[in-house]
Amino acid sequence: MFWQGTTAGWEGIIVIDGIIYEYLGTGLQSLPPLANVKTASQLAVSFDSQYSNFTIRAGPVDLVASFLSPVIPRDLCRTSIPLSYLQVSFYSTDGQLHDVQLYSDVNAGWISPETNTTLNWNLFEGNSAVNGSGNATSSPSTVYSWVLSQKNQYDFGEQQDFPQWGNFTPGQSENFSFQSGHSLDLRYNYVKRLQLSNVLDSDYRGAQSKEPVFAFAHDFGSTVSGSALYTIGTVQQNVIRFLTSDGLVPLQPWWTECYGDDLFDLINFHYDDFATSQAKGAKFEAQLKADVQAYYSSFPGSLYSNSTPSTLPSYVNSSGSEDGTDQFGHTYILDSSNVYGFLDPTDFNGIAIPDVSEAESYYAIVALSARQVMAAYVLTVPPTLRYSNSSSITSGEPLLFQKEISSNGNMNTVDVIFPALPFYLYANPQMLKFVLNPLFHHQENGFYPNGYSMHDLGTHFPNATGHVEGNDEYMPVEESGNMLLKAYSYYKFTGNTSFLIQHYSKYRQWASYVIQYSLVPEAQLSTDDFAGTLANQTNLAIKGILGLKAMSFISQVVGDLSAAANYSATASSYFTQWEKFAIDPTGTHTILAYQSRGSFGLLYNTYPDKLLNLGIIPQSLHDMQNDWYPKISQIFGVQLDSRHTYTKSDWEMWTAATCAPEARRLFVNSLAHWLNNTSTNLAFWDLFKTVGTGGYPVGGPTFIARPVAGGHYSLLAMLKTGQNSQIGTAPGGFIQNSTQALTESRADYLDISAASVSLQTTKSALISAPTSGLFNVSIHTRAVQ
Ligand SMILES: *[C@@H]1O[C@H](CO)[C@@H](O)[C@H](O)[C@H]1NC(C)=O
Ligand SMILES: *[C@@H]1O[C@H](CO)[C@@H](O)[C@H](O)[C@H]1NC(C)=O
Ligand SMILES: *[C@@H]1O[C@H](CO)[C@@H](O)[C@H](O)[C@H]1NC(C)=O
Ligand SMILES: *[C@@H]1O[C@H](CO)[C@@H](O)[C@H](O)[C@H]1NC(C)=O
Ligand SMILES: *[C@@H]1O[C@H](CO)[C@@H](O)[C@H](O)[C@H]1NC(C)=O
Ligand SMILES: *[C@@H]1O[C@H](CO)[C@@H](O)[C@H](O)[C@H]1NC(C)=O
Ligand SMILES: *[C@@H]1O[C@H](CO)[C@@H](O)[C@H](O)[C@H]1NC(C)=O
Ligand SMILES: *[C@@H]1O[C@H](CO)[C@@H](O)[C@H](O)[C@H]1NC(C)=O
Ligand SMILES: *[C@@H]1O[C@H](CO)[C@@H](O)[C@H](O)[C@H]1NC(C)=O
Ligand SMILES: *[C@@H]1O[C@H](CO)[C@@H](O)[C@H](O)[C@H]1NC(C)=O
Ligand SMILES: *[C@@H]1O[C@H](CO)[C@@H](O)[C@H](O)[C@H]1NC(C)=O
Ligand SMILES: *[C@@H]1O[C@H](CO)[C@@H](O)[C@H](O)[C@H]1NC(C)=O
Secondary structure, eight states, X not given: OOTTSOOOOEEEEEEETXXXXXXXXXXXXXXXXXXXXXXXXXXXXXXXXXXXXXXEEETTEEEEEEEEOOOOTTOHHHHTOOEEEEEXXXXXXXXXXXXXXXXXXXXXXGTSOSSOOOEXXXXXXXXXXXXXXXXXXXXXXXXXXXXXXXSSOOTTOEETTEESSSEEOOEEESSEEEEEEEHHHHHHHHHHHSSOOOOOOOOOOOTTSSOEEEEEEEEEEEESEEEEEEEEEEEOSSOEEEEETTEEEEEOBTXXXXXXXXXXXXXXXXXXXXXXXXXXXHHHHHHHHHHHHHHHHHSOOTTOTTOOOSSOOOOOOTTSOSOEEOTTSOEEBOOGGGOSSOBXXXXXXXXXXXXOOHHHHHHHHHHHHHHHHHTTEEEEOOOXXXXXXXXXXXXXXXXXXXXXXXXXOOBSOHHHHHHHHHHHHHHOTHHHHHHHHHHHHHHXXXXXXXXXXXXXXXXXXXXXOOOTTOOSOOOHHHHHHHHHHHHHXXXXXXXXXXXXXXXXXXXXXXXXXXXXXXXXXXXXXXXXXXXXXXXXXXXXXXXHHHHHHHHHHHHHHHTOHHHHHHHHHHHHHHHHHHHHHHBOTTSSSBOSBTTOTTOOBOOGGGHHHHHHTOSOSOHHHHHHHHHXXXXXXXXXEEOSBTTOSEEEHHHHHHHHTTSXXXXXXXXXXXXXXXXXXXXOOSSOBSEEESSTTSOOOTTOOOOBSOGGGGGGGHHHHHHHHTOOSSOOOSTTOOOOOHXXXXXXXXXXXXXXESOOEEEOOTTOEEEOOOSSSSOEEEEEEEOOO
C-alpha cells in the first residue's frame, strides 16, 4: 500500500520441490484452486532502523524477506539514491536438498494510481533494451531492469500523491527468466510450468486494464540454501522546480553529482553496492542502539527495567481514593503493581503502561521512525546562478527539500522541520542547513514580502515556487520563533558561525517581530493548526521568548554585544510576565491560554531551553509540569491539550525530554504501548486518540507517515549535548562528547562555553576556560584518523 492508501502490487512466491508457497502479496488468491499451492506461514516480523524482516515457513524451507532502505544520513550520495532493496534468502530446515525456485512480480500500481493512464515498459540488460528477443541466462555481473513509465509524462505533476514523471524500476540479476503480461495468465502459467517464457507484452496499456505485471523467476536447482536480491524505486532526473533569483529552474537529484546522470549507471551502482550499503546501515544501527543505551545509562529512569517503583504517583480523587473519574468523566483504576497510566475498567486485562524496559521501548520508537523521516526528503544539486549571488546557494553543497506528507503537500514547512529537529541534530546537523537554505534564498532575495518568517517554500511539492505575494498559511510567531531556535541549534551542534553571520539581518528582523507579538500572541494558529486559532497560547508565547533568548546568543556569537544584552533582558522580562499569565492559580500546571483557567496542555516548547541550555526556564517549572502530566494521562499517553483527547507523538517525546525519569517513562512507555496496541493500521501516525483503542481522531485530519517522527529523537539529541533533565551546565554552553565527535570521519566542533574541561584526544590537549561570564571559547578540530 502506498502511504496514501492506494495499492501497489508486489507478488512473491517460493517453490519447494514443485509445491508453491506465496510469501508476499495476494495474487494467487485470484487463481482457480490448484493442488500444488500450499499456504506459507509467517513465523516472525522484526524491524530496526534499516530493515523490515519477515520470516516465513514454506514446508521444509524457511525464507527471510529483508526489505532494506539504508538510513545513512552522513552519506549524502547514498542517501540521495531513491532505490531500496529486497533480499530474499532461504535455507532448508531439515538438512535435505530441495529443488527451489523464486518468483517475483510487480504491477503498474507503483507508477500510476488506479486509473487507465497508458504506460510504457521495457526490460533492460545493463543499459540496453531487451524487448523480449533476448536471452536471460545472463552473466552474473549484468543487472536486468524492468523500467516502467507513464506514456505521457507530466513533469512536476502529481496524481493522488504519485509523481506523473520518472521511471519505476525493479531490478534483478543472475540466473533468471522473465516475462511481462496479464497478471492472471502469467501467474497461472508460471504456477503450472514453473518457468517464465522470456517474452515481453507489447500491448502498452494502463494499470487497470488486464493488469500488466513484470516478473522475474529464478531456478536454484537442488540446494540447501540461496538468496536473490531485488531493487526497486522511482527515479526522476528533474526532481524539484525551484524559484531562484535567476528565475524558475528544474533541479537535478544529488545522486547525479555522485554517479553521473545515467539511469542505468545509477541502478547498476546501487545493485552492486548492496554489501556496502548494508554495512553502512549496520553502522548507523549499531550506533543508534549504543546511543540509546548510553542515554539510559547516563540518565537512568528510576524505573528502568522491570523493577517495581518505590513511590507511586497517584491521582487522588475528591473522596481520597486513588480510584476515580478523570477530567473527561472516564472512570479509572490505578493499578499499583504496574505503575501509572490508568486501567480502563472495561478491560481489566489491559495494562495501561506496561512495566517494561523504557530503553527498549524508546529504541523501538526511534528505530521505527528513522526510515519514515528520511523518506520525506529529496537532496538536489544547487542551481548554478548566472545573474546573481546568494549566500544560501553554494556549489558543492546540496539543497534539501521536504514534503510535509499527508497533512498536505507543503514544501520545507518551517513548523514541520521544527518538530523533526532532534533527528537532524542527532543524525547529521548539516541536513538542517541544507533544508533551511532554500527558505533563506527566498526571503533574502525579495520573494517574500512579510516581516515574519514564511511558513513554507511552496504549497505543493515539488514546486518550490514560494509565496511571492506573502499569502502563505499565517503562523507568524510560530515560524519566526522556530527559525531563531533552529539557527542557534545548528550553531550549537556544528560550531559553524558563518550560518549565523550570513543571515544575521534576517534573524534581527524576525526577532523584532517576536518582541512585538510573542508575549501576548493575538488569535493565530500555532503548529497544531488542526486545533484552530486561539489567542494568548501559553506554549506559543514561550516559544517566542526562548527564540529571543536564542537570538541573544546568536548576537553574542556574531559579536553584536549590545543587541545580545537587549534580547536577553527582553527574554527575561517577558518570562517573568509569562509566568504570571501562564500558570494556573492552583500552581499545579500551566494553562493552554491565558484566559482559560483550568485548561492545560503539553508544554513541549520548553524543550529547546533544556536542549540548548538557554537558561530561561527554572527547574521548578519543569518540576511542576512533570508532576502534572501523570495526573492527566490516559492509556495511550498524555493528551495534547484540554480541548481534545488526542495527542501528538512528536510533542509527547519533546515533553518527555523536559521531565524527570518518572514522567519521562510514562511518555515513552505509553507511546510504545500505543505502537503495540493501536487500532490505526497505517504508517506511524503522529496524531491519535489517547483513549479507547488509540484510534484516529474522529473527523480529524490525516497525519500518516510524516517526517515529524524526527521529534522522537528528542532524548538522543540531549545525549549529544550532554544535557539531561537533572544536570544543568552553565547557560549557553554544552560540551559535546569528545570521544564520539572525534571517532567519526567528519569535521566536528567542540563548543566550550563558560566551563572548564579537559579533552582527551589522540593528541591530548588540556583546555581551560573561565567558569563564569559571557566568555566563549571554541576549539575547532578535525579527526585525523
Ligand atoms: C534483518 O535482516 C538482515 C539481513 O537480512 C539483518 O542484517 C538484520 O539484522 C535484520 N534485522 C532485524 C531487526 O531482524
Ligand atoms: C526495443 O525497445 C527500444 C526502447 O524502448 C525501442 O526503441 C526499440 O524500437 C525496440 N525494438 C524492438 C525490436 O521492439
Ligand atoms: C541464449 O544463450 C545461449 C547460451 O549463452 C546461446 O547459445 C543462445 O544463442 C542465446 N539465444 C539468444 C536468442 O540470444
Ligand atoms: C507544479 O507546477 C506545474 C506548473 O504550474 C503544474 O502543472 C503542476 O501541476 C504542479 N504540480 C503540483 C504537484 O501541484
Ligand atoms: C546460475 O546457474 C548456474 C548453472 O545452473 C549455476 O552453476 C550457478 O550456481 C547459478 N548461480 C546462482 C547464483 O544461482
Ligand atoms: C480501464 O479500461 C478498461 C478497458 O478499456 C475498461 O474496461 C475499464 O473500465 C477502465 N477502467 C477505468 C477505471 O476507467
Ligand atoms: C473516588 O473513588 C472511589 C473509589 O473508586 C469511588 O467510589 C468514588 O466515586 C470516586 N469519587 C469521585 C468523585 O470520582
Ligand atoms: C560553515 O558554513 C558555511 C556557510 O554555510 C560554509 O561555507 C562553510 O564551509 C562551513 N564551514 C565548515 C567548516 O563546515
Ligand atoms: C490575552 O491576554 C491578555 C493578558 O492577560 C488579556 O489582556 C487579553 O484580554 C487576552 N485576550 C483574550 C482574547 O482573551
Ligand atoms: C531594547 O532596545 C529597544 C530599542 O532600543 C528599547 O526600546 C528597549 O527598551 C530595550 N529593551 C531592554 C530590555 O533593554
Ligand atoms: C510491545 O510488544 C513487544 C513484543 O511483544 C514487547 O517486547 C514489548 O515489551 C511491548 N512494549 C510495550 C510497551 O508494551
Ligand atoms: C494490548 O496490550 C495488552 C497488554 O498490555 C495485550 O494483552 C493486548 O493483546 C494488546 N492488544 C493488541 C490489539 O495488541
